[in-house]
Amino acid sequence: MSIALEAVGVGKTFGAVKALDALSLQIPRGGVYGILGPNGAGKSTLFRIVLGLVRPTTGEARLLGAAAGDIKALRRIGAVIETPRFLPWLTARDTLKVLALESGETTPDVDGWLDRVGLTEAADRTVHGFSVGMKQRLALAAALLTRPEVVILDEPTSGMDPAGILEIRALIRELADRDGVTVILASHQLDEVQRVCDRVAFLDRGRLVREGSVSELTAVHELLRLTVSPVDKALAVLGDKGRVDGEAVLAAVERAAAPALIKALVKAGVDITEARWIGGDLEAVFLSLTGESDAG
Numbered sequence: 575m576s577i578a579l580e581a582v583g584v585g586k587t588f589g590a591v592k593a594l595d596a597l598s599l600q601i602p603r604g605g606v607y608g609i610l611g612p613n614g615a616g617k618s619t620l621f622r623i624v625l626g627l628v629r630p631t632t633g634e635a636r637l638l639g640a641a642a643g644d645i646k647a648l649r650r651i652g653a654v655i656e657t658p659r660f661l662p663w664l665t666a667r668d669t670l671k672v673l674a675l676e677s678g679e680t681t682p683d684v685d686g687w688l689d690r691v692g693l694t695e696a697a698d699r700t701v702h703g704f705s706v707g708m709k710q711r712l713a714l715a716a717a718l719l720t721r722p723e724v725v726i727l728d729e730p731t732s733g734m735d736p737a738g739i740l741e742i743r744a745l746i747r748e749l750a751d752r753d754g755v756t757v758i759l760a761s762h763q764l765d766e767v768q769r770v771c772d773r774v775a776f777l778d779r780g781r782l783v784r785e786g787s788v789s790e791l792t793a794v795h796e797l798l799r800l801t802v803s804p805v806d807k808a809l810a811v812l813g814d815k816g817r818v819d820g821e822a823v824l825a826a827v828e829r830a831a832a833p834a835l836i837k838a839l840v841k842a843g844v845d846i847t848e849a850r851w852i853g854g855d856l857e858a859v860f861l862s863l864t865g866e867s868d869a870g
Contacts (some may be wrong), residue, residue: 576603578724579624580755582652583633586619593628595780596633598676600772603724604643607769609760610860611624611777617760620777638724649677649807652717653726655708658709662702666693666712669701679720687715690748692741706733716789718749721859725749727759731766735822739763742824743770764856768792776860788856795858798832801848808844824852 579601586594592615594729601607609617614827622628624635626643640647660669662715667684674682688697691711696704699714710733717725730746747770761767767774768788775785801822802808808823809816812835815826827835829851839846 577601577636578603578607578638579726580636581620581624581633582635584620584630584635584689586616586628587631592779593780594623595782597777597782597853598633598776600687601756601775601780602612602721603756604750604754606746606757606770606847607761607770608771608774609758609777609855610762610764611760612766614779615777616780617777618655618676618728619780621728625651625653625655625726627655647817649720650723651726652720654710654713654717654721654723655726655728658713660709660712660718663700665698665700666715667697668702669700669706669712670839673716675718682719684719684827687718690718690745692738693716706729706800707735707738708743711738711742712735714745717756723760724756726815727757729761731761731763734840739766746770769805775854784859791854792855795855796829797852798825798827798849799848799852800836800846802839803845803847807842808839809841810842811839814823822848 575689577600581597581599583661584594596820597616597620609620611617619628623630624642628805635642636830638647638650664672664731666688670682670684670687674684682684685697688694690817691714693708693711693715696708701709714730716717731742734742741813743766746757746759771788772793773787777810799819799822800808805818805823812823812825825835836846836849
């Protein structure tokens with residue numbers, strides 16, 4: 575398996591604050607990988623370390639097989655890891671042209687990337703009047719301008735409206751599926767992460783607490799939805815594994831236990847008109863791992 579990003583026993587302290595605590599993680603090349611966790615979990619610190627912006631206190635990080643901060647490796651990387659800042663008097667188009675010159679990109683597809691991030695109509699407007707969401711779009715275009723193999727994005731849809739989030743979600747999937755770019759992103763938008771990512775890692779207090787494919791992680795939190803009558807009799811059979819969901823009940827049982835449960839309900843005089851599985855979501859996984867109300 576080819577590795578895009580690797581952390582081996584990485585620790586980082588800022589005074590008395592431990593941002594990362596012996597973190598070990600391997601992110602494979604290909605697809606979209608999500609890093610989730612509450613505020614202070616260490617997501618942004620991890621990104622800064624692998625990009626060579628911050629030195630780890632312990633352990634080591636590698637990017638595309640090279641040591642963190644390696645110049646040759648960084649030329650194959652695009653990144654947006656903090657609030658974008660641009661020269662306010664430049665237009666979006668001129669901003670990308672200047673950045674292309676600085677990076678040594680001789681044939682930048684400026685207009686193409688402005689189009690892909692949804693900034694064509696604003697291409698000749700000065701950045702000074704851009705909203706937070708528009709600056710995020712421009713930062714994404716800047717990160718992609720050099721046609722990187724790996725893109726690291728910290729909260730890529732911050733400040734965007736729902737329509738903008740949908741557009742950037744589609745772009746991220748397109749980058750992975752059509753362009754072959756490995757996308758590594760951190761986000762507190764759990765629903766968006768579930769829709770766009772192939773695999774995710776959950777960090778909490780600087781440690782890795784769970785890693786896996788989205789389908790594997792959410793399957794653990796599947797529920798069996800049963801349309802039944804009477805509901806109270808069904809709840810009596812389910813006990814603490816059941817709860818009301820409108821005219822139905824939700825049963826927190828494993829798939830292997832479902833046949834026996836249905837037999838027990840029928841035996842108890844419960845009529846069942848429908849039984850179907852409802853997929854779990856990353857929010858449920860997140861809550862079970864961290865106890866936080868959101869990913870922050």
